[in-house]
Amino acid sequence: MRCEQMHLASGGPAVVDTVPPSPSVESVLREARSLLAPALRDAIDGLPGPEARIARYHRGWCEADGSEVPSSGDDVRGGKAVRPALVFLAARAVGGLPESAVPGAVAVELVHDFSLLHDDVIDGDPLRRHRPAAWTVYGVPSAVLAGDALLVQALRVLEAAPEPLADAAVRETMAMLADLTFGQSQDVAFEKVGSVGVRQYVDMAAGKTGALMGCACALGGILAGADRERVVGLREFGRCLGVAFQCVDDLLGIWGDSSRSGKPVGADLAARKKSLPVVAALADEQHPAGRGLAALYAQQAPLSEAEITLAADLVEEAGGREATEQEVTRQTAAAMRALSRARPTAEVYRQMHELAMLLTRRDR
Template identity: 80%
Template sequence: MTALTTTEPTTTATSVASVLHRARTLVAPALRDAIGALPEPERRIARYHRGWCEADGTQLPSSAGGEGGGKAVRPALVFLAARAVGGPAECAVPGAVAVELIHDFSLLHDDVIDGDPLRRHRSAAWAVYGTPAAVLTGDALLVGALRALMATPGPLADTAVREALVMLSDLMVGQSQDVAFEKVGHVEVGQYLAMAAGKTGALMGCACALGGVLAGADAERVAGLRDFGRCLGVAFQCVDDLLGIWGDSAQSGKPVGADLAARKKSLPVVAALADEGAAGRSLAALYARPEPLNESEIALAAELVERAGGREATEREVSRQTAAAMRALSRARPTAEVYRQLHELAMLLTRRDR
């Protein structure tokens, strides 16, 4: 996940920081137990991936209180969704654990697929332990996620597992489409958004739906929560695409320009390639070249994307998806306090350093 920054007022940032801190605190013990139950060496690799230890297994002091492993955005969504429909956050701990494990599973596999050498400001797991070990650790995390949901007390476990399985199917389709886009010459904006809805939106949608399910909400309210998270996830992916071209690697922990170097069809690129003007045609020619792009050519590609309208189109899509998310949230009939907190979190996620 990309580092979060915001230009929102201090009170809003403080409020969201408190929500995220509470989510980390609430999910940490159960998450540590779930990862602790993994076999070696997958347990050590998972702990390294989350920033809990060094490559040799030495615990990092900063991880003692549950820090490391991202901002806990998805657990926060699970807990807020449960509270939105009148349940206590504690009832949704199995869902929060599951979405964190599934998120880490997807990140481990993503880094292998993309060949990204960095994750969260240090070497990616595959670069340290090798590709087979990283893939197997992702598989182990996925099994752990389903176990966490199956252990949910009461009759809600089956519904929670079904929710996760539908999401995983969407996630796999989205990931497959993302890889396929690299090999095709033309991608429509609509095709890209469908891919993002699976690759990123499905997990955020599932996080929100699981909060509602575990709190005992009816199907209509769960659907509103799911659609809120799904649209927010697409907006989040669009912002990641912007940061992948114009962001700051010191904040993201990943090299800026890597998407352009790999000729990925991110939304700014897809929108720019649809432009029939000189900038769009020049970008298409640059992307069609078989030779690797050097630094100056990557900078030129970023300039062409902006001149062809890719940046502006993506920012408009972020706004559109965010508005759709808030409309969906209203269908879940959340309490006023939680609506405000989810709105603030959505604003933070979609107003990162862009």
């Protein structure tokens, strides 16, 4: 099963609102950080000196000169540990202990950091988590090499897991990396082509973002000894959730609050990025707002602030916002259907549903 393809449905838009973590989800995330922290630090400290420093800086563990930043208990700085939480919940979903899935959680975080380091270089983004991006501090070659080192370390961590589970975990990760590379390649290619179809975009998002979340869930099942059918259900849950997550990111990139989301609002439009709201808005070539948006995107000169604001208005008028919000709901529903195939306990199903709601109702 693959994540469902988008259709431009009629009716009112889905609501993508602010949902703070419930006590249950906060407890899940706290436990994930606690389980992950020592093993992740060991893995990063095991990198060669220059790459270890860049990786620690990227995660917020140290300043550019290597001086330590004080930690706060179980906090794994550089994120809320959502993907590791998915790994541990997936292990629990099939009756395993979360401790058995620690190698998978560490590997997922290392791969995620690898992808972010490379993403920032590819996109030329100067900031990451409200700090100068690693490539702006250490240079492009060093940032790329640090990302490469993190990827190698992720595979080493999985290889050290008990056999025969280690082999299956490495194969799962290699398949994910192929999908991730495809998605990233498509994302870059979209910037240079005249038009992108909605189906093309969803396929890209399934690789760029869905593959890693799907792998996180699959690794939890694999390392807990689950059978193939349950692993497939977990993988597809994560994959569809990842597509929904990417759709929300696209919404935040146009209509979010920079001070709350940490995302530079308008940057995607300024770069003429073909995010899903834009792709959906351009799909109807007869819509006046869609034609106006196409004309703005065809301009050679950089867009002014007024034109960026106009572009956002045109995307909404042409239905891009509504279509993307509907897709968030659609992919989240597909994720929950897939999760049922893994036959989780009612408690774990509820926790994974709450985590999915947290990821897809982020503030914008």
